[in-house]
Amino acid sequence: MTKTIDRIQRYINNMPSLPTSISKVTEICDNPKTSPSDLTRIISLDPVLMGKVLKLVNSVYYGMKNQQVTSLARAIIILGLNTVKNLALSTAILGNLSRAEKNDSGVNRAEFWQHSLCVGVTAKLLAMKRGIDHKSIEEYFIAGLLHDIGKIPISQAIPEYFPSIKKLIDSEKEPLFKVEYKMLGLNHCDVGLMIANTWKLNGAIRDSIVYHHSYSNYTGPHKDILLTVAAANFFVNTEGLQSSGDSSPEPLNPTVLSTLNITDSVFSDICDSLIKEVEKAKVFLHI
DSSP states (O other): OHHHHHHHHHHHHTSOOOOHHHHHHHHHHTSTTOOHHHHHHHHHTOHHHHHHHHHHHTSTTTTOTTSOOOOHHHHHHHHOHHHHHHHHHHHHHHHHHHHHOOOOOSSOHHHHHHHHHHHHHHHHHHHHHTTOOTTTHHHHHHHHHHTTTTHHHHHHHOGGGHHHHHHHHHHHOOOHHHHHHHHHSSOHHHHHHHHHHHHTOOHHHHHHHHHTTOGGGOOSSOHHHHHHHHHHHHHHHHTTSOOTTOSSOOOOOHHHHHHHTOOTHHHHHHHHHHHHHHHHHGGGGGO
16 A cells, blocks of 8 residues: 555656746735735736636636737736636646646546536536625636546556456445545545645645545535535536546535535536536636
């Protein structure tokens, strides 16, 4: 088990570091006194990052094709500090994960990202249905999009384990995270924590990566986003939208829906728009 964990940790240690500009973006956005001009100044120092943020802002995902936004300052005014911060962070993380993938063994890459997009979009649609402040909506999407990133180092560092993991899931009908722990001594949430520590991720994104399967034990400040991601993940896994290897997910604790003040019917309500929104959100994978 120790050797397995060491291999995963070495892989994570060799993953590209997040750009310095990202740590500065998150640092100033955590300061309540930060102004749009402060964020504009920091992102402008990284032309590549600025280009990616503006490309996302002008994508079909945000529906701004008819009013091209060429100014980062205007993008921040339109979308808000928190949304632009999350766009910058997610593009950097997705870029690093893509560069770190060396082989196609283990997790199917297309299925993994389809699942991640579906969970992110579902979390966002649930938040919208519940009337969450539009300035916070994008954080639900990003938390859902990135919740499973711990699967990537496992699939890349120890791909030889995946046939056995899949066989055990199929034979015992157990959730992936439990089977991973049985076989490896850790699961993708534990590996997600290792990534979060290495890249100094914090807030709702970190908590969703680490606790989306152990939400009942969570006592932190981001419970609403975490429970929404957990509900979205369960829905996507059980509705055949894309399970990303988790074909026997653990039942969702009934207290999740009651805490979020939603019923099962809300999932039916979002089905029509889900696939369409996922197609739009694929722009995140090509930035």
